[in-house]
Amino acid sequence: MSGSKPQASLYERLGGVYAIATVVDDFIDRVMGDARLNANPKVDEAHHKVPPPGFKYLVTEMVCWAAGGPQRYTGRTMVDSHRDLGITPKEWEAFLDDLRQSFEKFRVPAAEQTELRAIVQSTYDDIVVGKDPGPSLAPSKAPAGGAKGRQRPR
Ligand code: HEM
DSSP states (O other), rough: OOOOOOOOHHHHHHHHHHHHHHHHHHHHHHHHTTHHTTTHHHHHHHHHHHHHHHHHHHHHHHHHHHHHHHHOOOOHHHHHTTSSOOOOOOHHHHHHHHHHHHHHHTTHHHHHHHHHHHHHTHHHHHHHHHHSSSSSTTOOOOSSTTTTOOOOOO
16 A cells, blocks of 8 residues: 555646636636726727637647646737737736636635736746846846746847
């Protein structure tokens, strides 16, 4: 009797693609309709030019992949898809608040919430602008792994 079962992947613990797609569906509806985010005209414009099902598809693919599922993420890097949006730290907080609401709605367990938040947080430096002290003064604080895209060349 070893008592040490191998830990199931985050993907498995979340319930696989159907469970993940259900949470993403709710979450992207919140994000796309969030007045705190759409107050940024670039975000508003971009949110209204992409059809929600395609956006949800790509985010589902990414989350499944980052959680250890068999999917492969086929979308653009986080730098490429967000570089022109000028997303601020405040908007980032609104996005995390939407995420929290979706987690609560579907009662995602605390441990899995923490792991998912770490994945999301690993993309911060690729998505948020306006936190740098100046050109090339800031060392990259990005943690290894997660769902990070390529670094933007400076
Ligand atoms: C405040 C935070 C964020 C805002 C306001 C935001 C907004 C947007 C918008 C407007 C687009 C469409 C861009 C376009 O097609 O021109 C987009 C694309 C995307 N975003 Fe975000 N985003 C945020 C954070 C994140 C995070 C944290 C992730 C993942 C961890 C993410 C994943 C994606 C993906 C997968 C796409 C599709 C990429 C593609 O088109 O190939 N976003 N985002």
